[in-house]
Amino acid sequence: MRGYFGIGCEGISKAHNLGAMMRTANAFGASFVFTVNAAHDARKINKTDTSRTIKNLPYYEWDALADMRLPQGCALVGIELTEDSIDLPSFKHPNNCAYILGPEMGSLSPQMQARCAHIVKIPTKFCINVSLAAALTLYDRTLSCGGYPPRPVRPGGPDLAAVSDWNVPNLSKK
Numbered sequence: 001m002r003g004y005f006g007i008g009c010e011g012i013s014k015a016h017n018l019g020a021m022m023r024t025a026n027a028f029g030a031s032f033v034f035t036v037n038a039a040h041d042a043r044k045i046n047k048t049d050t051s052r053t054i055k056n057l058p059y060y061e062w063d064a065l066a067d068m069r070l071p072q073g074c075a076l077v078g079i080e081l082t083e084d085s086i087d088l089p090s091f092k093h094p095n096n097c098a099y100i101l102g103p104e105m106g107s108l109s110p111q112m113q114a115r116c117a118h119i120v121k122i123p124t125k126f127c128i129n130v131s132l133a134a135a136l137t138l139y140d141r142t143l144s145c146g147g148y149p150p151r152p153v154r155p156g157g158p159d160l161a162a163v164s165d166w167n168v169p170n171l172s173k174k
Protein backbone atom coordinates (compact mmCIF):
# COMPACT_ATOMS: atom_id res chain seq x y z
CA MET A 1 0.00 0.00 0.00
CA ARG A 2 1.39 3.39 -0.97
CA GLY A 3 1.88 6.18 1.56
CA TYR A 4 1.27 6.23 5.30
CA PHE A 5 -1.38 7.25 7.78
CA GLY A 6 -1.68 8.44 11.33
CA ILE A 7 -4.83 8.53 13.43
CA GLY A 8 -5.89 10.50 16.47
CA CYS A 9 -8.71 11.93 18.55
CA GLU A 10 -9.72 15.38 19.66
CA GLY A 11 -10.93 15.72 23.25
CA ILE A 12 -11.53 12.00 23.86
CA SER A 13 -12.52 11.55 27.50
CA LYS A 14 -12.23 7.79 28.09
CA ALA A 15 -8.78 6.21 28.12
CA HIS A 16 -10.21 2.79 27.25
CA ASN A 17 -11.65 4.17 23.99
CA LEU A 18 -8.30 5.75 23.16
CA GLY A 19 -6.54 2.45 23.93
CA ALA A 20 -8.94 0.52 21.71
CA MET A 21 -8.38 3.02 18.90
CA MET A 22 -4.59 2.82 19.27
CA ARG A 23 -4.58 -0.97 19.25
CA THR A 24 -6.66 -0.98 16.06
CA ALA A 25 -4.41 1.69 14.50
CA ASN A 26 -1.31 -0.37 15.29
CA ALA A 27 -2.88 -3.53 13.88
CA PHE A 28 -3.80 -1.77 10.61
CA GLY A 29 -0.25 -0.40 10.20
CA ALA A 30 -0.47 3.21 11.39
CA SER A 31 2.76 5.22 11.26
CA PHE A 32 1.81 7.44 14.19
CA VAL A 33 -1.01 8.16 16.65
CA PHE A 34 -1.97 11.39 18.36
CA THR A 35 -4.38 13.23 20.61
CA VAL A 36 -5.42 16.88 20.61
CA ASN A 37 -6.64 18.25 23.93
CA ALA A 38 -6.94 14.77 25.42
CA ALA A 39 -3.94 13.66 27.50
CA HIS A 40 -4.38 10.31 29.25
CA ASP A 41 -2.36 8.18 31.62
CA ALA A 42 -0.41 5.52 29.67
CA ARG A 43 -1.35 2.79 32.16
CA LYS A 44 -5.04 3.45 31.56
CA ILE A 45 -4.56 3.49 27.76
CA ASN A 46 -2.68 0.19 27.92
CA LYS A 47 -5.55 -1.55 29.69
CA THR A 48 -7.28 -1.82 26.33
CA ASP A 49 -4.18 -1.45 24.13
CA THR A 50 -2.42 -4.72 24.83
CA SER A 51 -0.24 -4.11 21.74
CA ARG A 52 1.39 -1.18 23.62
CA THR A 53 1.20 1.19 20.66
CA ILE A 54 2.68 4.11 22.54
CA LYS A 55 5.88 2.12 23.11
CA ASN A 56 6.09 1.04 19.49
CA LEU A 57 4.92 4.01 17.42
CA PRO A 58 5.40 7.78 17.62
CA TYR A 59 2.66 9.20 19.89
CA TYR A 60 2.03 12.94 19.80
CA GLU A 61 0.02 14.59 22.59
CA TRP A 62 -0.88 18.08 21.42
CA ASP A 63 -2.55 20.31 23.99
CA ALA A 64 -4.48 22.30 21.41
CA LEU A 65 -5.15 22.48 17.70
CA ALA A 66 -2.62 25.32 17.42
CA ASP A 67 0.10 22.90 18.60
CA MET A 68 -0.73 20.18 16.08
CA ARG A 69 2.17 19.60 13.66
CA LEU A 70 1.55 17.07 10.91
CA PRO A 71 4.25 16.01 8.44
CA GLN A 72 4.58 18.04 5.20
CA GLY A 73 2.01 16.85 2.67
CA CYS A 74 -0.03 14.93 5.23
CA ALA A 75 -3.75 15.65 4.63
CA LEU A 76 -6.01 15.89 7.67
CA VAL A 77 -9.18 13.79 7.24
CA GLY A 78 -12.02 14.36 9.71
CA ILE A 79 -14.24 11.41 10.58
CA GLU A 80 -17.56 12.95 11.57
CA LEU A 81 -21.27 12.68 10.89
CA THR A 82 -22.16 16.03 9.35
CA GLU A 83 -24.62 16.92 6.61
CA ASP A 84 -21.83 17.68 4.18
CA SER A 85 -19.55 14.75 4.99
CA ILE A 86 -18.51 12.42 2.18
CA ASP A 87 -19.79 8.86 2.53
CA LEU A 88 -16.86 6.62 3.42
CA PRO A 89 -17.64 3.98 0.72
CA SER A 90 -17.26 6.66 -1.98
CA PHE A 91 -14.21 8.39 -0.47
CA LYS A 92 -10.76 8.16 -2.10
CA HIS A 93 -8.28 8.01 0.78
CA PRO A 94 -5.21 10.25 0.34
CA ASN A 95 -1.94 8.30 0.19
CA ASN A 96 -0.52 10.29 3.10
CA CYS A 97 -2.99 11.42 5.72
CA ALA A 98 -3.97 11.71 9.35
CA TYR A 99 -7.49 10.74 10.41
CA ILE A 100 -9.01 12.65 13.31
CA LEU A 101 -12.04 11.56 15.33
CA GLY A 102 -14.12 13.45 17.86
CA PRO A 103 -14.95 12.99 21.56
CA GLU A 104 -17.55 10.57 22.94
CA MET A 105 -19.93 13.33 24.04
CA GLY A 106 -19.65 15.77 21.15
CA SER A 107 -18.23 16.23 17.68
CA LEU A 108 -15.03 17.48 16.09
CA SER A 109 -14.73 21.16 16.99
CA PRO A 110 -15.63 23.67 14.25
CA GLN A 111 -11.97 24.78 14.24
CA MET A 112 -10.79 21.21 13.68
CA GLN A 113 -13.38 20.68 10.95
CA ALA A 114 -12.17 23.86 9.24
CA ARG A 115 -8.60 22.50 9.34
CA CYS A 116 -9.62 19.24 7.62
CA ALA A 117 -8.99 18.72 3.91
CA HIS A 118 -11.94 16.28 3.85
CA ILE A 119 -14.66 15.17 6.25
CA VAL A 120 -15.99 11.66 5.92
CA LYS A 121 -18.94 9.85 7.47
CA ILE A 122 -19.67 6.20 7.95
CA PRO A 123 -23.19 5.53 6.68
CA THR A 124 -24.91 4.64 9.96
CA LYS A 125 -28.32 5.75 11.29
CA PHE A 126 -26.67 7.36 14.30
CA CYS A 127 -23.26 7.80 15.91
CA ILE A 128 -21.29 4.70 16.78
CA ASN A 129 -18.48 4.26 19.32
CA VAL A 130 -15.41 6.32 18.42
CA SER A 131 -12.98 3.38 18.39
CA LEU A 132 -15.35 1.42 16.18
CA ALA A 133 -15.56 4.40 13.80
CA ALA A 134 -11.75 4.37 13.67
CA ALA A 135 -11.70 0.64 12.91
CA LEU A 136 -14.23 0.95 10.08
CA THR A 137 -12.29 3.86 8.55
CA LEU A 138 -9.03 1.91 8.58
CA TYR A 139 -10.68 -1.23 7.27
CA ASP A 140 -12.09 0.83 4.40
CA ARG A 141 -8.59 2.18 3.69
CA THR A 142 -7.26 -1.38 3.58
CA LEU A 143 -10.10 -2.55 1.32
CA SER A 144 -9.83 0.30 -1.14
CA CYS A 145 -6.04 0.89 -1.17
CA GLY A 146 -4.72 -2.55 -0.24
CA GLY A 147 -4.31 -3.91 -3.76
CA TYR A 148 -7.02 -6.55 -3.49
CA PRO A 149 -8.57 -7.76 -6.75
CA PRO A 150 -12.28 -7.25 -7.48
CA ARG A 151 -14.45 -9.81 -5.69
CA PRO A 152 -15.43 -12.95 -7.59
CA VAL A 153 -18.89 -13.14 -9.12
CA ARG A 154 -19.65 -16.46 -7.42
CA PRO A 155 -19.77 -16.85 -3.63
CA GLY A 156 -16.43 -17.87 -2.15
CA GLY A 157 -12.80 -16.92 -2.57
CA PRO A 158 -10.96 -15.73 -5.69
CA ASP A 159 -9.27 -17.79 -8.35
CA LEU A 160 -5.98 -18.77 -6.75
CA ALA A 161 -4.30 -19.04 -10.16
CA ALA A 162 -4.47 -15.23 -10.36
CA VAL A 163 -2.84 -14.68 -6.97
CA SER A 164 0.52 -13.76 -8.51
CA ASP A 165 -1.12 -10.75 -10.21
CA TRP A 166 -2.25 -9.25 -6.93
CA ASN A 167 -0.37 -6.55 -5.19
CA VAL A 168 -1.40 -7.14 -1.58
CA PRO A 169 1.37 -6.45 0.95
CA ASN A 170 2.19 -9.26 3.40
CA LEU A 171 0.03 -11.73 1.47
CA SER A 172 1.37 -15.27 1.44
CA LYS A 173 1.45 -16.45 -2.22
CA LYS A 174 1.96 -20.17 -1.68
Ligand SMILES: C[S@@+](CC[C@H](N)C(=O)[O-])C[C@H]1O[C@@H](n2cnc3c(N)ncnc32)[C@H](O)[C@@H]1O
Nearest residue numbers: 079080081101102104106121122127128130133
Ligand atom coordinates in the same frame (compact mmCIF):
# COMPACT_ATOMS: atom_id res chain seq x y z
C1 LIG B 1 -19.98 8.71 19.74
S1 LIG B 1 -19.53 9.88 18.55
C2 LIG B 1 -19.90 11.44 19.30
C3 LIG B 1 -21.29 11.68 19.70
C4 LIG B 1 -22.18 12.28 18.63
N1 LIG B 1 -21.60 13.45 17.99
C5 LIG B 1 -23.57 12.58 19.16
O1 LIG B 1 -24.17 13.51 18.66
O2 LIG B 1 -24.03 11.87 20.03
C6 LIG B 1 -17.77 9.99 18.73
C7 LIG B 1 -17.00 10.21 17.46
O3 LIG B 1 -17.02 9.02 16.70
C8 LIG B 1 -16.98 9.33 15.33
N2 LIG B 1 -18.18 8.76 14.71
C9 LIG B 1 -19.15 8.03 15.31
N3 LIG B 1 -20.04 7.62 14.41
C10 LIG B 1 -19.66 8.10 13.21
C11 LIG B 1 -20.17 8.00 11.88
N4 LIG B 1 -21.27 7.32 11.62
N5 LIG B 1 -19.49 8.62 10.90
C12 LIG B 1 -18.36 9.30 11.13
N6 LIG B 1 -17.82 9.43 12.38
C13 LIG B 1 -18.46 8.84 13.40
C14 LIG B 1 -16.88 10.83 15.21
O4 LIG B 1 -15.52 11.16 15.12
C15 LIG B 1 -17.49 11.29 16.53
O5 LIG B 1 -17.06 12.57 16.90
